[in-house]
Amino acid sequence: xTLWQPGMRITDARxxxxxxxxxxxxxxxxxxxxxxxxxxxxxxxAPITFRTxxxxxxxxxxxxQSSVSxxxxxxxxxxxxTSGTAYIDQIRxxxxxxxxxxxxxxxxICANTTGADVTAVLVAxxxxxxxxxxxxxxxxxxxxxxxxxxxxxxAADYPSATAIT
Numbered sequence: 001x002t003l004w005q006p007g008m009r010i011t012d013a014r015x016x017x018x019x020x021x022x023x024x025x026x027x028x029x030x031x032x033x034x035x036x037x038x039x040x041x042x043x044x045x046a047p048i049t050f051r052t053x054x055x056x057x058x059x060x061x062x063x064x065q066s067s068v069s070x071x072x073x074x075x076x077x078x079x080x081x082t083s084g085t086a087y088i089d090q091i092r093x094x095x096x097x098x099x100x101x102x103x104x105x106x107x108x109i110c111a112n113t114t115g116a117d118v119t120a121v122l123v124a125x126x127x128x129x130x131x132x133x134x135x136x137x138x139x140x141x142x143x144x145x146x147x148x149x150x151x152x153x154x155a156a157d158y159p160s161a162t163a164i165t
Contacts, residue, residue, distance in 0.1 A: 019153035023056065024048045024122070027139075027146035034067075034134035035127055039074075039082040042137040043124035043147050050112040050120070054151055055158040058087050059107035060124050062145035066095040068133030075104055075137075077147055079120045079165075087122070087162055092129070101138050111155035112164040122147055 026045040033040065042062070050056060064073045073095065077088040088108045095102055112118050124147050128135035139145035152158065 020057065020150040022148065023151050024149040025146060026122075027144045028137070029139055029141045029144055031139060032126070032137040034136045036134060037127055037129065039076075039125045039127045041082060041123045042126050043145060045122045045147055045149070047119055047121050048149055050110075050118045050164045051151075052112050052115055052117055053155050055109055055111040055153060055155045055161055056164070057107050057109055057150045057152055058122065059105070059148040059150075060088055060091070060146075061105045061148070062124065063101040063138040063143055064093045064095065064104055064126070064135070065099065065101055065138040066128060066131065066133040066135040067098055068131050069095060069098045069100075071095045071128050071131030071133040071135060073102075073135045074127055074129045076125045077108075078123050078125055081123060082125050084120075084123070085165060087164070095131075095133070095135075098133070101143070109152065109158050109161045110164045111158050111161035113155050114163075114165060118164055122149065
């Protein structure tokens with residue numbers, strides 16, 4: 001959809017809503033705690049206001065790691081905590097070698113069409129769902145792990161987007 005139509009006035013509100021723009025960026029630069037089959041929070045954002053009628057791209061970037069070769073890890077981005085609505089769900093990665101960093105970079109488009117703003121914290125979670133090792137999100141100053149939320153514009157432009165509730 002074209003942002004500017006003939007005859008439209010340029011206003012602060014229109015300039016501020018020119019998509020895409022970053023709404024939240026939460027990063028870690030150190031490894032998370034290890035876990036086995038317990039879903040654990042690795043990254044937490046500040047509270048985000050998802051405006052009604054808007055679409056958002058939610059991205060998770062990290063390095064998955066386990067102590068045992070062949071383990072499978074599951075990663076998600078959820079609303080609020082480990083039992084909240086999943087906006088990026090069950091990204092599974094097989095650990096190729098014990099202690100190996102396995103790169104993860106996934107995003108999903110979500111939209112708030114509830115008729116009201118939704119304010120929530122997002123969390124990136126992880127667990128080992130197959131195998132016997134200790135799993136964690138690896139991060140450092142050179143390999144930052146993050147959750148990035150961008151406003152993409154009108155929700156109507158993304159009719160099959162995951163619902164933000």
